[in-house]
C-alpha cells in the first residue's frame with residue numbers, strides 16, 4: 010500500500026505545482042488522531058494541545074490581538090472559539106462579518122501569533138449567549154423543534170453552514186491555516202431530542218464544506234448518559250469537566266466511547282457563570298491549578314473554558330431555567346479578567362503549563378491602564394412615552410390580543426404594549442398575567458403614572474389604579490433568551506393574555522422600539538429643556554432617557570483609557586456611550602455593579618455622549634435632586650452583595 014501511495018503522490022506533484030492551494034496540499038500539514046498511541050499527530054509528530062477559550066463576539070476587535078497575545082504568553086498553543094450564528098445572521102439571509110463580527114480576521118490574528126484554533130461553529134453553542142447562539146427568527150415557525158431534524162430548522166442550518174463553512178475552509182490546518190479540529194453541535198447529549206439523523210446531517214454538511222480530512226469532534230458532560238445521545242460514529246467524542254472532579258473517572262467515560270485516541274477535556278472550567286440576583290461565582294486558583302496539573306500529567310489535551318470571558322454587550326446575554334438571566338459581565342473568574350487583566354490565576358496556570366511545555370520568553374503584555382474619569386451629572390431627556398414617535402417611526406401594530414416580539418419582528422430589547430382601561434380602577438385593581446406570560450419584565454404605568462413592575466416567575470400580579478379610558482402602558486423588556494435545556498424556544502413580550510380584575514384585556518397597540526437608531530440620533534435634537542418629572546405616588550419613575558456629555562481631560566498622557574461605569578442610586582436599565590450599547594446595569598439586584606467601558610469607544614476630539622435608559626427608579630426627580638449622577642471608576646465591582654430572589658411558590662406554566 011505504502012508504495013502505491015508514494016508513486017501516486019509523485020505523479021500528482023507536477024500536476025499540482027501550478028496552484029498555490031496545490032502547493033500547500035503537498036506540504037506536510039496534517040492533523041490526525043494516532044489511535045495506536047492515543048494521541049494527536051501534527052505533521053506526523055506527537056502533539057497535544059493546551060488551549061483556552063476566547064469568544065471573539067465578547068471582546069471588541071480593538072482588543073483581540075492584546076488578549077490573544079496574553080494567551081500565547083501563558084504557554085497556550087491553541088485557542089478555542091465558538092461561532093455565534095445569531096451574531097452574524099441578524100435577519101434571515103442578512104449576514105454581518107465586518108468589524109467586531111469579522112471571525113475570519115480573528116482566526117487569522119491567532120494564526121499570525123502562532124496559535125492553533127479549535128473551532129466550534131455550533132450551530133447551537135449554549136455559551137450563556139442569547140438562545141445558545143441560535144437566531145431568534147427561527148421561532149417564526151412557532152412549533153419549530155430546534156436542534157433536531159425538523160425540516161425548517163435543517164433548511165436554515167443548511168443555508169447558514171453554506172455561508173460560514175466555506176469561509177472557514179481555507180483556514181483549516183491542512184489548507185495552511187490554524188484550525189486543527191472542528192466541533193459538531195455542543196453537548197448535544199444534554200438535550201432532549203436525541204436525534205441521530207440531525208447529527209448525521211451536520212456531519213455530512215461539515216465534511217461536504219470542509220473536506221473529508223477535517224477532524225470533527227463532539228463534546229459532552231463526562232457522564233455515560235450524555236455521551237449516549239451526544240456522540241456519533243465518525244465524530245471523535247471528548248468530554249468536559251471542571252476542577253475538583255475525579256479525573257480518572259471522567260476520562261474513563263471518554264474511554265468507554267473512544268477506546269483508542271487522545272484524552273481530551275474540551276471545557277475545563279476555570280471559573281463559572283453568574284446570574285442576576287445570585288452571588289458572583291468563583292473557583293479557587295489552587296483547585297484549578299492542581300486539576301490542570303493532573304490533566305496535563307496524563308498527557309491529555311485540554312481547553313480551559315474560559316481563558317478570558319469578556320462581556321455580553323448590548324442584549325446578548327442568555328438565561329437559564331427556571332428563568333434566571335445572566336449579567337452583562339462574562340468575567341467567569343477566568344485567568345484573564347473581563348477587561349483582559351492578568352490575574353493570580355493567570356500566573357498560577359502559566360506556572361503549571363511551564364512544568365510540561367516550553368512557555369514563550371519575553372514580556373507579557375501588561376494589564377491595560379484604567380482611568381477614573383469621575384462623576385458625570387445627567388439630565389432627564391425624555392420618557393419612553395414622550396420619545397415613542399422617534400422610537401417607533403412606523404407607528405404601532407394593532408391587535409385584539411397581545412403579539413410576541415417575534416410576531417412583530419423585533420428580536421431584542423423592548424416593545425411597548427398599550428391599551429386603555431375598560432373599567433374604572435379607582436380602587437386598586439389586580440392586573441395579572443395568569444399564565445406567567447411576562448417575558449421577561451414589564452414596567453407598568455397608567456396615564457403616565459408609574460404603577461410598578463411585573464416580572465416572569467416572580468411577580469405576576471400588580472394592583473393598579475386609574476380611571477376607565479385611561480392609557481395602560483407596559484414597556485416589556487426581553488432580558489435574554491434561555492440558552493440551555495428544554496426551554497430554548499423562549500418567546501418574548503406578552504406571550505399570554507393579561508387580565509384586569511380577571512377580564513382579558515384586548516385592543517392592543519404594540520410599538521416595537523428601535524432603541525439603537527434613536528440613541529444614535531440622540532432621540533431627536535436636544536432642545537435644552539428636559540422632560541418634567543411626573544409625580545408618582547409610588548417610588549417608581551417612568552422609564553426614561555437621561556443624557557450628558559463628558560470630555561476626556563486634557564494634559565494627561567495616554568488618554569482615553571479603559572474605565573468602568575457605576576450607577577449609584579439607579580435601579581435597572583441600559584447604557585450607551587457614543588451610540589455603543591454597553592449592556593444592562595442592575596445594581597439593585599447585583600452582583601454586578603460596574604460595566605466595562607473599553608477605551609476605543611471614547612473620543613478625545615469632542616465630548617462623549619452618554620445615554621442611560623432607566624427603567625424603574627432614577628435617583629433624581631420625585632422630590633430628589635434634579636440631576637442623576639453616574640461615576641467612572643478604575644476598578645470593576647462584579648461581586649457586590651445581591652438582592653436574593655425567590656421564585657413564585659406556585660408551579661407556574663412555562664411557555665414553549
Ligand SMILES: *[C@@H]1O[C@H](CO)[C@@H](O)[C@H](O)[C@H]1NC(C)=O
Nearest residue numbers: 254255256257258259261262
Ligand atoms: C476515581 O475514580 C476511579 C475510577 O472510577 C476510582 O477507581 C477511584 O477510586 C476514584 N478516586 C476517588 C478519590 O474517588
Ligand SMILES: *[C@@H]1O[C@H](CO)[C@@H](O)[C@H](O)[C@H]1NC(C)=O
Nearest residue numbers: 436437438439470471472473
Ligand atoms: C391588591 O389590593 C387588594 C385590595 O387592597 C389587596 O387585598 C391585595 O393584596 C393587593 N394585591 C397585591 C398583589 O398587592
Ligand SMILES: *[C@@H]1O[C@H](CO)[C@@H](O)[C@H](O)[C@H]1NC(C)=O
Nearest residue numbers: 410411412503504505506513
Ligand atoms: C387570548 O385569549 C383569547 C380568547 O380566549 C384567545 O383566543 C387567544 O389565543 C389568547 N391569546 C394569547 C396570546 O394567549
Ligand SMILES: *[C@@H]1O[C@H](CO)[C@@H](O)[C@H](O)[C@H]1NC(C)=O
Nearest residue numbers: 461546547548549580597626
Ligand atoms: C420603594 O423602593 C424600595 C426599594 O426597592 C422598596 O423596598 C419599597 O417598598 C418601595 N416603597 C414604596 C412605597 O413603594
Ligand SMILES: *[C@@H]1O[C@H](CO)[C@@H](O)[C@H](O)[C@H]1NC(C)=O
Nearest residue numbers: 535556557558615616617618
Ligand atoms: C452633546 O454634544 C453634542 C455634540 O457636541 C451636541 O449636539 C449635544 O447637544 C450635546 N448634548 C448635551 C446634552 O449637552
